[in-house]
Every structure is written in structure tokens, then in C-alpha cells.
Amino acid sequence: MTTLIVNGIKQTVDVDSSMPLLWVLRERLHLTGTKFGCGMAQCGACTVHVNGKAIRSCVTSVASVEDQEITTIEGLAQENDGLHPLQQAWIDEQVPQCGYCQSGQLMSAAALLTNNSTPTDADIDTAMQGNICRCGMYGRIRKAIRTVAVVQHFDPAQSDELKEKQNA
Amino acid sequence: MHKWTRRGFISTGIIAGGGLIVGVTLPLGHRAPGLAHLVTTEGETLVNAWVKLGSDNMATVIVPHSEMGQGAQTALSQMLADEMDLDWNMVRFEEAPAVSEYANYALGKGFILGNVDIPKVLVPAVDGLFLIASKTLGLQVTGGSASVRATGVLGMRVAGAAAREMLQSAAADAWQVPVNEITTENSHLVHQPSSRRATYAEFATAAAEITPSSTPKFKDPSEFKIMGQKVQRHDIPSKVDGSAKFAMDVQLPDMLYATVQRAPVFNGRIAQLDDSAARKVAGVVDVVKLPGGEDSDGLLGYNQNGDAVAVVANGYWQAQQGLRQLTVQWDNTGNESVTSESIFEQFNRDLTARKGRETDTVQGDVDKASTGAARLVEADYRVPFLAHACMEPLNATAHVSEGHCEIWVGCQNPLGFRDVVADELGFDADNVTVHNLFMGGGFGRKANPDYAIQAALVSAKVGRPVQLIWSREEDIRQDFYRPAVQSRFRAALGENGELLSWENTYVDKHEPIEAPLIPYSVAAQDIGHVASPTHVPFGPWRSVDHSQHGFFIESFIDELATAARTDPYEYRATLLKDKPRHLAVLQKAATEANWHSQLAEGRGRGIAIHESFGSLVAQVVEVTVTEGKVSVDRVVVAVDAGFAVSPDGLTAQIESGVVYGLTAALYGEISIADGAVAQSNFHDYQALRMADAPLIETHIINSGETWGGAGEPGTPVIAPALANAVFDATGIRVRQLPLKNYDLDYRIEETGEVA
Ligand code: FES
Ligand code: FES
Numbered sequence: 005m006t007t008l009i010v011n012g013i014k015q016t017v018d019v020d021s022s023m024p025l026l027w028v029l030r031e032r033l034h035l036t037g038t039k040f041g042c043g044m045a046q047c048g049a050c051t052v053h054v055n056g057k058a059i060r061s062c063v064t065s066v067a068s069v070e071d072q073e074i075t076t077i078e079g080l081a082q083e084n085d086g087l088h089p090l091q092q093a094w095i096d097e098q099v100p101q102c103g104y105c106q107s108g109q110l111m112s113a114a115a116l117l118t119n120n121s122t123p124t125d126a127d128i129d130t131a132m133q134g135n136i137c138r139c140g141m142y143g144r145i146r147k148a149i150r151t152v153a154v155v156q157h158f159d160p161a162q163s164d165e166l167k168e169k170q171n172a
Numbered sequence: 173m174h175k176w177t178r179r180g181f182i183s184t185g186i187i188a189g190g191g192l193i194v195g196v197t198l199p200l201g202h203r204a205p206g207l208a209h210l211v212t213t214e215g216e217t218l219v220n221a222w223v224k225l226g227s228d229n230m231a232t233v234i235v236p237h238s239e240m241g242q243g244a245q246t247a248l249s250q251m252l253a254d255e256m257d258l259d260w261n262m263v264r265f266e267e268a269p270a271v272s273e274y275a276n277y278a279l280g281k282g283f284i285l286g287n288v289d290i291p292k293v294l295v296p297a298v299d300g301l302f303l304i305a306s307k308t309l310g311l312q313v314t315g316g317s318a319s320v321r322a323t324g325v326l327g328m329r330v331a332g333a334a335a336r337e338m339l340q341s342a343a344a345d346a347w348q349v350p351v352n353e354i355t356t357e358n359s360h361l362v363h364q365p366s367s368r369r370a371t372y373a374e375f376a377t378a379a380a381e382i383t384p385s386s387t388p389k390f391k392d393p394s395e396f397k398i399m400g401q402k403v404q405r406h407d408i409p410s411k412v413d414g415s416a417k418f419a420m421d422v423q424l425p426d427m428l429y430a431t432v433q434r435a436p437v438f439n440g441r442i443a444q445l446d447d448s449a450a451r452k453v454a455g456v457v458d459v460v461k462l463p464g465g466e467d468s469d470g471l472l473g474y475n476q477n478g479d480a481v482a483v484v485a486n487g488y489w490q491a492q493q494g495l496r497q498l499t500v501q502w503d504n505t506g507n508e509s510v511t512s513e514s515i516f517e518q519f520n521r522d523l524t525a526r527k528g529r530e531t532d533t534v535q536g537d538v539d540k541a542s543t544g545a546a547r548l549v550e551a552d553y554r555v556p557f558l559a560h561a562c563m564e565p566l567n568a569t570a571h572v573s574e575g576h577c578e579i580w581v582g583c584q585n586p587l588g589f590r591d592v593v594a595d596e597l598g599f600d601a602d603n604v605t606v607h608n609l610f611m612g613g614g615f616g617r618k619a620n621p622d623y624a625i626q627a628a629l630v631s632a633k634v635g636r637p638v639q640l641i642w643s644r645e646e647d648i649r650q651d652f653y654r655p656a657v658q659s660r661f662r663a664a665l666g667e668n669g670e671l672l673s674w675e676n677t678y679v680d681k682h683e684p685i686e687a688p689l690i691p692y693s694v695a696a697q698d699i700g701h702v703a704s705p706t707h708v709p710f711g712p713w714r715s716v717d718h719s720q721h722g723f724f725i726e727s728f729i730d731e732l733a734t735a736a737r738t739d740p741y742e743y744r745a746t747l748l749k750d751k752p753r754h755l756a757v758l759q760k761a762a763t764e765a766n767w768h769s770q771l772a773e774g775r776g777r778g779i780a781i782h783e784s785f786g787s788l789v790a791q792v793v794e795v796t797v798t799e800g801k802v803s804v805d806r807v808v809v810a811v812d813a814g815f816a817v818s819p820d821g822l823t824a825q826i827e828s829g830v831v832y833g834l835t836a837a838l839y840g841e842i843s844i845a846d847g848a849v850a851q852s853n854f855h856d857y858q859a860l861r862m863a864d865a866p867l868i869e870t871h872i873i874n875s876g877e878t879w880g881g882a883g884e885p886g887t888p889v890i891a892p893a894l895a896n897a898v899f900d901a902t903g904i905r906v907r908q909l910p911l912k913n914y915d916l917d918y919r920i921e922e923t924g925e926v927a
Contacts, residue, residue, distance in 0.1 A: 020454065020455075020490075023487070023489055023490075024489060027487055027488055027489045031423075031429070031487050031488070034423060035414070036414070036417075036420070036421035036423070037413070037414015037415065038414070039418075039420075039563075039564070039612070040420065040488075040565065040641070041563055041564070041565070041644065042644045042853055042854050043492075043643060043644055043853075044644075044853055044854075044855070046853055046854035046855055047563070047644075047854050047859075049563065076414070077413065077414035078413070078414045078415075080413070081413065087412070087413070091412040091413060094408075094411075094412040095404070095408055095409055095412060098404065098405060098408060098820055098824065099408075099412075100407075100408055100411040100412065101243070101824060101828055102562075102563060102564070102610070102611060102612050102613045102614075103407070103408075103410075103411030103416050103610065103612070104418060104562075104563040104564045104610075104612025104613060105563050105612075106411050106412060107414050110412065128862070129862055129863035130863075132861075132862045132863075133861055133862065133863055135861075135862070136563070136854060136859045136861060137563070137831075138561060138562060138563040138613050138615075138832070138859060139563070139613060139828045139831075139832075140827060140828045140829075140830065140831025140832055140834075140835075140860070140865070141824070141827070141828065142831065142860075142861075142862045142865035143827055143865065143867065143868055144824070144827070145862065146862065
């Protein structure tokens with residue numbers, strides 16, 4: 005039995021300890037928002053947060069994240085009411101095409117902004133380097149991340165809220 | 173007989189030259205009463221085949237195209253809604269069910285007739301004919317950039333305008349006023365003189381009794397309210413919170429998971445299988461042999477011949493563990509020594525032999541033209557096989573039980589899938605139900621139903637619902653590839669560099685037939701092809717044959733400009749002076765890119781133009797080459813699709829098409845070694861990533877010409893524009909893709925060519 009804390013909820017699963025987190029999330033916990041794209045940490049479709057850091061769940065064994073705080077796309081908005089600012093920006097900029105890569109893109113972008121609320125373009129490139137979008141929406145993804153970064157940076161209310169969150 | 177080619181369609185005998193229209197008396201008539209049970213629930217009225225109204229006045233558009241991110245469902249709904257004068261906030265849409273009544277006759281018609289104008293009086297008969305043809309062939313395809321230009325123009329606009337007219341007559345009847353006094357706005361009917369106003373819903377039932385017109389009056393573009401506007405795509409909110417349902421997200425009670433390996437050398441057979449170790453892996457339930465099919469060619473040659481083995485388990489990962497433990501001896505049926513080198517040697521031989529050469533076009537006399545020429549320019553170009561690498565690896569979920577099969581899939585042709593799955597199971601098509609979900613990318617791959625057949629056969633064998641998922645490795649190695657092609661050119665130039673003749677022979681022709689034709693005015697032309705088949709399965713890949721010929725033609729014309737010592741933009745413009753639409757697009761791209769401005773040392777600029785699927789696209793690419801590394805800085809695009817129904821949708825499709833083509837131009841290469849594909853995953857079949865993605869600026873021209881496609885026309889232009897920019901920066905002429913195989917650091921002075 006392995007205990008996982010997923011989107012704030014404690015869950016117990018009875019699986020082989022080397023089973024990748026991706027498949028535990030999808031098949032055992034029915035959280036299908038996290039996607040399978042390559043199975044070898046090449047595409048980023050399976051990105052989730054472990055203790056706030058972006059990781060590739062396809063190469064992360066379930067045993068290695070026992071008792072850690074895991075956040076998936078389904079839990080991204082939890083802290084804010086409704087949508088995470090990035091999700092709203094994704095809608096405003098009409099980012100997704102097929103949408104299959106977007107859970108992973110959003111999770112990578114969210115982890116970036118949590119640690120660095122004013123990323124440069126080079127910071128964005130580095131954080132997003134592991135995420136492929138075969139529909140080629142890179143320009144829109146970058147724009148959406150920038151809008152949120154700017155708002156968070158210049159809107160005192162939002163950035164205070166963010167600081168609180170970071171200090172919490 | 174599941175090939176879907178223009179020739180194939182025609183050869184079914186349903187259409188035969190002049191016999192196409194004459195003697196056919198099968199108007200569509202009033203289909204809604206027979207369809208209502210398929211698509212309506214309590215309180216809804218199906219006004220005509222493609223639109224229903226709820227008692228709350230909400231309209232639902234029934235869209236016969238799948239969604240793979242191209243936004244077609246939104247654009248098509250805009251077209252119907254505008255012609256029907258619907259309130260856009262009161263519009264929903266749903267995908268048409270995969271039943272033959274919803275075969276896409278408009279698509280068949282657009283595909284076969286192209287832009288042929290049909291006399292108005294014959295339209296009903298022709299529509300009836302195409303419905304029958306589409307049903308026969310299971311036609312419900314999404315591809316060919318056809319959604320807007322065929323289904324939209326021939327289907328959705330007609331349906332919207334007809335529905336509006338039906339509602340008007342119903343109201344005129346009830347109010348006892350002349351129908352021409354009734355106007356419509358925002359899902360309402362209005363009779364100004366008597367100040368009467370009613371919702372569409374109030375007259376839906378009465379309107380549904382009326383037979384829709386096949387030739388209703390369209391709006392003039394100046395009257396459009398929804399077409400041409402930026403609207404939000406309906407599918408996007410579900411794609412930012414993980415709730416969108418892709419095929420792989422289907423989970424059924426009691427469901428097992430399976431994964432599969434097909435013969436690595438195409439067409440291989442299982443000589444011997446030892447599955448004892450696989451069966452011992454924890455979670456593995458069964459191992460299933462899947463014998464290969466017999467016919468494997470053509471656009472929709474749906475089955476590769478190779479045998480396959482599937483491992484069934486209580487999870488995908490468990491099934492993968494099992495698959496690794498299989499010991500299979502393959503009989504490679506003689507193809508085990510084929511390599512990319514041997515394939516290109518074969519192409520080279522066949523191009524030289526010219527045996528059985530067929531012509532695409534002959535104009536003037538190329539031999540005469542080249543005899544008196546001041547200069548001959550010759551070049552051979554090559555492009556490799558390419559995989560589609562959709563973001564979502566192929567998968568399908570099937571439940572076969574008691575003579576019925578239910579299947580959940582993301583595909584580009586639900587009706588076609590239904591028919592072939594039924595065939596394979598030996599069922600009547602009526603006993604197969606297809607649920608089509610969002611596709612995580614399609615690009616042409618998901619028109620081939622091999623993966624759905626596998627899921628159905630495995631479910632039939634184990635007697636439980638099965639979700640069959642391909643590994644990325646299988647997805648790359650068992651594709652229907654964009655064909656590798658070699659193309660040979662010879663052109664004659666006059667004293668002042670004027671283009672006297674254009675000769676071109678290439679291997680392996682597929683669709684669409686016009687792909688290798690040139691827009692330039694050259695008096696003597698001879699374009700043709702020779703057959704040179706390989707054992708590598710092929711299929712449609714975003715823009716089909718345009719992806720190769722766009723690169724060949726637009727690179728070679730650039731070489732000719734250099735040989736003529738003329739600016740490549742000016743050279744093209746001169747040869748296009750009789751083509752105002754082309755010229756406008758070319759000029760727009762050049763102007764927006766500031767074509768004549770100076771660039772710094774190490775930077776370069778290239779231009780290209782190509783027409784495909786009814787749309788014209790020109791691109792200017794700027795690159796910087798530093799120590800042999802190419803950085804693509806900026807892509808300026810001008811596009812004329814006639815009219816942009818959904819301008820942001822068109823822009824997004826252009827951006828997408830450019831990146832897809834850029835990935836291929838920079839890195840894309842499927843190579844064959846020992847008869848099998850050498851690449852396997854994104855580490856060796858690379859995709860463009862954010863840091864390397866250029867700034868893309870899209871400029872739309874609404875010329876008012878016949879409406880064209882959006883999903884593909886951006887793709888064929890980027891490779892030549894890029895290669896021409898690299899030439900501008902380095903003097904190295906790129907005649908083979910991908911670019912990563914070039915050593916651009918070593919500067920070859922092509923003085924012999926250029927001087
Ligand atoms: S599926 Fe994990 S990185 Fe691709
Ligand atoms: S939106 Fe399709 S892969 Fe990114």
C-alpha cells in the first residue's frame with residue numbers, strides 16, 4: 005500500500021512500488037487530465053507538481069513520491085476560486101489547439117511563476133523546454149505566460165497574494 | 173475497397189464524366205423527419221439535417237467534422253449561424269453521429285467537383301447523388317483542409333440559409349402576411365408592419381414540416397455578422413482544466429488495458445512466438461496474436477500487412493512490462509535489407525530510366541526551348557519519410573460482446589472506421605457504434621483505422637472492454653508515412669536570365685494531383701512522374717504531396733533567380749505578373765517583412781509562395797546562422813483564403829502549420845535501416861521546442877475569391893522559405909531535408925553555380 009496526497013486529498017493505492025505515478029493517477033485515481041505522450045521524459049505531457057516543483061510523472065515511481073504533496077491539472081485552480089490566472093490567460097489568448105499537451109504546459113508554467121513571478125524570456129524558454137506542443141502553439145503559450153507575469157508583477161493586490169502564498 | 177482518392181471515388185462508377193448529372197433524379201428532399209431520432213431529445217426540433225432548435229430557443233449545429241484542434245467545429249457553426257441569423261450566444265454545436273445518414277455529402281461534392289459551378293436547377297439532384305456516394309464510401313472524413321471550403325460552403329451555409337427561409341415561411345403562414353415582409357435577427361422573426369416578433373423556437377415545429385431549399389439565398393459578405401468575427405472556440409475551456417475527454421480518457425467498468433507490437437519490418441509475419449515469460453508478469457491477463465491484413469496501399473489502405481502481438485493486462489504499464497518479455501521471431505518477407513540509401517538509389521535509378529513516365533502537364537516544347545538556351549540549370553532534390561507524431565499516441569477502446577461492438581476513438585473518419593471495424597469483425601455496420609472523442613492531434617494519421625481494428629479484435633478475444641494504447645515507439649515505427657521523394661529539375665534560361673523552360677520528373681505520385689504544378693508563366697513545361705514503390709506504408713500527412721513539391725518548386729525557382737542574378741522576390745513577381753492574386757500575396761509578405769532592407773552579416777532572408785487547398789500562402793523567413801547553427805528568428809506570412817470565416821482560427825492554423833512544417837524542415841527524418849524504422853521517440857525524432865520557435869506574424873487578405881482551406885496551406889511554404897534564407901545567409905543551397913544533416917559552418921562557395 006502506498007499513500008499519496010493528491011490535490012490535498014490523502015489516497016491509498018495497492019500497486020507495484022515501481023509503477024510510474026502517471027499511470028497511478030490516470031488508471032487508479034481516474035485523474036485523466038495528466039497525459040501520456042512519450043513515457044521517457046521527452047515531451048512534458050505528464051507534468052505534475054510534487055511539493056510545488058514540476059516533474060515528469062511518466063518516469064517517477066509511485067514509491068518515490070509517497071506522502072509528498074502532488075498537484076495535478078485538476079487541482080491547479082484549487083487555491084484560487086475558479087481558474088488559475090494562467091488558465092484564464094490560456095482562454096484569453098485562445099492557446100490550445102488539440103489541447104493534449106496543455107495540461108503539461110500549464111503545470112510547467114505554473115511551477116515557473118510560483119518560483120519566479122517576473123520571468124525573462126530566457127527563463128520561460130528554460131522552464132518550458134521539456135514541453136512539446138505538436139500543434140505549435142508556442143507563440144501563444146509565451147504570450148499567455150507573459151500576461152500573467154506582468155499582471156502579477158504590477159498588480160499589488162495579486163502580487164501580495166502571491167507572496168503570501170509563497171511564504172505560507 | 174476503402175481507398176479514398178479522387179480517382180477511387182470516380183472509379184466506383186457512381187460518377188462517370190458527363191453522366192454525373194444527367195439522369196439523376198434523387199433530390200435530398202426533406203431528410204429531417206428521418207434523422208430526428210438520431211440527434212434530438214425531448215423539447216428539441218430538428219429543423220433540417222444540420223440544425224436543431226430547443227424550446228429555450230437555443231440552436232444546436234450538427235457538425236460532420238471531428239475536432240483535432242483545428243477549430244473547424246467553431247468555424248462551421250459560425251457559417252450556419254450567420255446564414256440563419258442566429259444569436260451567437262444561443263448557439264451550441266455537437267459532432268454528427270457516425271451513422272450513414274450523416275455521411276458528409278457536401279465534402280464528397282467539394283472533393284470531386286472542386287470549384288465546379290453547378291446549374292442551380294440541378295443542385296438538389298447532385299446533392300442526392302453525393303449523399304448516396306458518401307454513404308457508400310463511409311465518407312465522414314476530416315482532412316484536405318476541407319471543412320470550411322467544402323462542408324461549410326456547400327453544407328453549412330446552405331443549411332443555415334435554408335433554415336432561415338423555412339422559419340420565415342412558417343411565420344408568414346401563421347401571421348397571414350407575405351413572406352418577404354418577414355425579417356430575421358438574433359434568433360428572432362420580425363414582422364415590422366404589424367410589430368410582431370417571435371423566437372425561432374415558436375416556429376421550429378412548423379418550419380420543420382417544410383422541405384428545405386437546396387438553393388437558398390446566401391448573404392452578401394457585407395451582411396455577415398458572425399462570419400469574419402473573432403469568436404472564442406467552445407472547446408477551449410475544457411482544455412485548460414483537464415476535463416476535455418480524449419480517446420485515452422475513456423474508462424469503462426471492468427476494462428482491461430492492452431499494448432501492441434507489430435512486425436518491425438513492415439509486412440513481417442510471426443514465425444515463432446514465445447509468450448511464456450510475458451504471461452508471468454504481474455497483471456498480465458492474456459497475449460493475443462493479430463494476423464496482418466492483405467491489402468496495404470492507398471490513402472486509406474487501412475491495414476498494414478504485418479502481424480502483431482498484443483499483451484493484455486490490468487494496466488498499460490503492466491502490459492508494457494509484459495510486451496518486453498515476449499520473444500518473437502519475425503519472418504521479414506524479404507525486406508530486411510532495405511535501407512534509406514537503397515530506397516534513394518532506387519529512386520535515382522528510376523528517375524534516370526524514366527520508364528513508364530506519366531505526365532502531369534505538357535506545354536510548349538521543352539527540347540526546343542533548351543536548345544537555344546544561354547544556360548541550363550539542373551538539380552535533384554530529396555525529402556525523407558516523415559511520421560506524424562501526434563501528441564496523443566494512437567489508442568482506441570473497444571467493447572465487443574454479443575454481436576455488437578462499441579468503440580471509443582479519436583479519428584478523422586468515424587463513419588469509415590465503423591465500416592472497416594465491422595468488416596474485420598464480420599459484423600453488419602449497424603452493429604458497430606463509434607463514439608468519436610477529441611483527438612490529441614491528427615495531421616492525417618487518424619484517417620487510418622488500424623489502431624481501432626486492433627482494439628476491437630483484442631476485445632473480441634478477451635471478451636471484456638479493452639483500451640489499447642500504442643507506446644510512442646510503436647507510434648513512430650508503425651505509421652503511414654509521408655512518402656520520401658526525389659525530384660529532378662532542368663530549366664533553360666535566356667540571355668537575360670528569362671525562364672524559357674521548366675522540366676521536372678519525380679517519383680511516386682499521390683494526392684492531390686495539382687501539387688507539382690507551378691504558378692509561374694513559363695512557355696515550355698513538362699512535369700511528370702515515374703512509379704518507384706517501396707515497402708514503407710504511406711498516408712496523408714498535413715498538406716499531403718504539397719509538403720514535398722512546395723519545397724522542391726520554391727527552392728528550385730530560387731536557384732533560377734540566383735542563376736539569373738535577380739532578386740528572388742522580383743524574379744517571382746515578374747513570372748507572376750498575370751496572376752494578380754498570387755502577386756498580391758507575395759507582395760504583402762515582402763512588404764510586411766521589409767524585404768529590401770539590409771540584414772547584418774550571418775543573417776539571411778528567404779521567400780516562398782505556394783497554393784494549396786484553395787488558399788494562397790507566401791512567407792518570408794529570417795534566420796541567423798552562428799557557427800553552423802541556424803536560428804529561425806521570424807516568419808512573416810501572408811494568406812489569402814478567399815474569406816477568413818474565423819480570423820483568429822485561421823491565424824492559429826497558420827501558426828500551427830508553420831511550426832509543423834518547420835519541425836520537419838529542421839529535424840524531421842524517418843530513416844529505414846534493415847527494413848525497419850530507425851527512430852523511436854522524441855529524442856531521435858525531434859520536435860521544435862519553445863526556445864527555437866520563431867516569431868510568426870500572420871497577415872490575412874480577404875480577396876473575396878472562392879473560399880479555401882486553413883489547416884494545411886501554411887505547411888508547404890515554410891521549408892523552402894527557410895532553405896532560401898539559409899542560402900542567403902551562407903551560400904549553401906539546401907537540396908535535401910532535414911537541415912540538421914548539413915554542416916553549415918563549412919562555407920561552400922558555390923561560385924560555379926552563381927557566377
Ligand atoms: S509522457 Fe512523460 S514526458 Fe512525455
Ligand atoms: S495543443 Fe496540440 S499538442 Fe499542444
